[in-house]
Amino acid sequence: MSRTPEPRACTIASTLEVVGERWSLLVLRETFYGMHRFDEIQQHTGAPRDVLTKRLRTLVEEGILEKRPYQSHPARYEYHPTRAGEELRPVLILLNAWGARWRPVDGADAMVIEHEGGHPIDPVLRCAACGKEIAHRNISVLDTTRAA
Amino acid sequence: MSRTPEPRACTIASTLEVVGERWSLLVLRETFYGMHRFDEIQQHTGAPRDVLTKRLRTLVEEGILEKRPYQSHPARYEYHPTRAGEELRPVLILLNAWGARWRPVDGADAMVIEHEGGHPIDPVLRCAACGKEIAHRNISVLDTTRAA
Numbered sequence: 001m002s003r004t005p006e007p008r009a010c011t012i013a014s015t016l017e018v019v020g021e022r023w024s025l026l027v028l029r030e031t032f033y034g035m036h037r038f039d040e041i042q043q044h045t046g047a048p049r050d051v052l053t054k055r056l057r058t059l060v061e062e063g064i065l066e067k068r069p070y071q072s073h074p075a076r077y078e079y080h081p082t083r084a085g086e087e088l089r090p091v092l093i094l095l096n097a098w099g100a101r102w103r104p105v106d107g108a109d110a111m112v113i114e115h116e117g118g119h120p121i122d123p124v125l126r127c128a129a130c131g132k133e134i135a136h137r138n139i140s141v142l143d144t145t146r147a148a
Numbered sequence: 149m150s151r152t153p154e155p156r157a158c159t160i161a162s163t164l165e166v167v168g169e170r171w172s173l174l175v176l177r178e179t180f181y182g183m184h185r186f187d188e189i190q191q192h193t194g195a196p197r198d199v200l201t202k203r204l205r206t207l208v209e210e211g212i213l214e215k216r217p218y219q220s221h222p223a224r225y226e227y228h229p230t231r232a233g234e235e236l237r238p239v240l241i242l243l244n245a246w247g248a249r250w251r252p253v254d255g256a257d258a259m260v261i262e263h264e265g266g267h268p269i270d271p272v273l274r275c276a277a278c279g280k281e282i283a284h285r286n287i288s289v290l291d292t293t294r295a296a
Binding site for chain 2 (some may be wrong): 007008009010011012013014015016017018020021022025026029030032033034037043044045046063073084086087088089090091092093094095097098099100102103104105110112113114115116117118119120121122123124125126127128129130132134136139140141142
C-alpha cells in the first residue's frame with residue numbers, strides 16, 4: 001500500500017481530455033442553440049479567436065463536431081455536433097440545472113429548454129435498471145484500484 | 149441585427165467558470181471515491197501540486213468543497229463535497245457513461261457505480277414533468293437573446 005499510485009485511468013479523465021475545458025462545452029452549447037459558424041460561436045461565447053480555432057479543431061478531430069461546407073470561395077464551414085456530440089447534450093442540461101440552482105446569473109435567463117410538447121424540461125437522472133432517481137445518497141462508487 | 153452580441157450570459161457559463169476545467173472535476177471524482185486528503189487526491193489525479201492547490205482553494209471558496217481539519221500540528225485538512233458539490237455527482241455519472249461509450253480506456257475499468265441494492269447503475273436523464281427520456285431528438289433550446 002506504500003507505492004505511489006498512478007493517476008487513475010478512467011473514462012471520466014479520458015472524456016475531460018476532450019471536453020474538460022469551458023470553451024469546448026460552451027461551443028457545444030452554441031451548436032445546440034443553432035449557432036454553427038465561427039463568428040457566431042465566437043461572439044456568443046466570447047472565446048478568444050485563437051483559442052476557439054484550436055478548440056474547434058480538437059472537437060472535429062475527436063469526432064464531436066463535424067465540418068460542413070457552406071461557401072466555397074473562400075471555403076467556409078459550419079460546425080455541427082456528431083452523434084457523440086449530441087450525446088453530450090444531457091451533460092449540458094445537468095450543468096444548466098445545477099447552475100440555475102447554485103450559480104444563478106442576475107438578469108440572464110438560464111438556457112430555456114423545452115421538452116417534446118413544449119413544456120419546460122425538468123431533468124432528473126434516473127437508473128434504467130430500477131427506475132429510481134440517482135442521488136448522492138443512494139449510490140456507491142467502487143474503487144477498483146484498491147486492494148480488496 | 150448587425151451589432152456584435154455580448155457573450156451569452158447563462159448558468160452553464162457561470163458553472164463552467166468554477167468547474168469547467170478537468171482537474172476540478174477530477175478532484176470531485178476523487179472525493180466521490182473517498183479520497184479526501186491532498187496527497188491522495190494528487191496521486192490519483194496526477195494534477196501538478198501547484199495547480200491542485202489553486203483548484204482546491206477555488207472549489208472551497210466557491211462552496212463546492214469544504215475543509216475539515218484532521219490534524220493540528222501541523223494543521224492538515226481533508227476536502228469534502230458540500231451539498232452543492234454532491235449535486236454535481238450526476239454530471240460525473242453522465243460523463244462517465246458518455247466516456248464508456250465514446251472514449252473507452254484500454255485496460256481500465258470505468259468508474260464502477262452501484263445503485264442502492266447493489267446493482268450497476270444505468271443512468272438515463274428523464275424529465276420529471278412528463279417522465280420521458282431526455283434525448284437530443286426531443287428537446288428544443290430557445291435562444292432568449294434572439295429577437296422574436
